Amino acid sequence: MHELAIAESILSVLKEHAKGKVNSVKLKIGEMSGVVPSALEFLFQIASEGTLAEGAALYIEHVPITARCDDCSKVFEIKDCCFECACCGGSxxxxxTGRELFIEEIDVDERGFSNES
Ligand SMILES: [Zn+2]
Structure with missing residues (x-):
């Protein structure tokens, strides 16, 4: 399952980088990634049990699909899989944007955090 693989890869990043209990994780997810946020949250909860990310909140920021037209150079948002320029109808x-799938921010309980910067 797509979301499970994502939840696990988020966890492995957290395990690698977080040195304390994870309070929350902010994700950026583009609409083209096809991720179902509720499924991801659910699977993340299950996968994080017993890890330092257990109980961490997932904040998911949606990134709409946008494109720049080669013909009229307008930037437009692609909705409902309508893949043509909203301005001139060109294809x-x-x-x-829209293909994003990454962790933007990790909020860690800093007690016991060794300052690395
Ligand atoms: Zn156009």
Missing amino acids: NFKLI
Whole structure:
């Protein structure tokens, strides 16, 4: 399952980087990634049991799909899989956002945190 693999990869990043209890994790997820947020939250909860991320809150920021038209150079948002320029109807464009899938921020309980910077 897509979301389970993502939940596990988030966890492995947390295990690697967090040196205390994880309070919350902020994620950026583009609409094109096809991730179902509720499924991801659920699986993350299960996968994090017994780890330093147990009980951590997941904050998911959605990134809409946007593209820049090659013909009229307008930037537009792609909705409902309508892959044409909202301005001129052209289909030559480059995706700008929407494929994101990464951890933006990890909030760790800093007690016992060794300052690395
Ligand atoms: Zn256009």
